[in-house]
Amino acid sequence: MQFTISSVILALATSIVALPAAVDIKEKRDDHTRASFCTDASRGGRCFNSFGLLPQQPGQGLHCWDLTDGSPTFPDLQDFQDSISSFYPEEDGAVWTLWENFGCGGATADISFPGVDDLSTIGFNDKASSLSVRFR
Numbered sequence: 001m002q003f004t005i006s007s008v009i010l011a012l013a014t015s016i017v018a019l020p021a022a023v024d025i026k027e028k029r030d031d032h033t034r035a036s037f038c039t040d041a042s043r044g045g046r047c048f049n050s051f052g053l054l055p056q057q058p059g060q061g062l063h064c065w066d067l068t069d070g071s072p073t074f075p076d077l078q079d080f081q082d083s084i085s086s087f088y089p090e091e092d093g094a095v096w097t098l099w100e101n102f103g104c105g106g107a108t109a110d111i112s113f114p115g116v117d118d119l120s121t122i123g124f125n126d127k128a129s130s131l132s133v134r135f136r
């Protein structure tokens, strides 16, 4: 009986979690958060889907990721340097920062879910060279 009730609750919880577009990140604060970005506006051109990055933890420094090659995981990431025109965080609560220079320097643009279809509307088209992410 107890097992049956638990199973029903689990099934309900699973269906509720599956409904929203944004992932609830409250229970996975130590994990990567993800975003997709494209070389043209409105998910056009080439896209890098579900790029994962460790969010900045309270009291710790940035996890800065340069848009360069050098990792087998991201062999073509340099193609997006100074080329990103649309950007979409996949999880509500995460704030991604696009940086003008490598090493998370220069001008910045902060982007939250559901993202920005055209980065020229915030003065950051074809400008990002590195990325970081934190929680609100």
Ligand SMILES: [Ca+2]
Binding pocket: 038, 039, 040, 082, 083, 084, 085, 125, 126
């Ligand atoms: Ca572009």
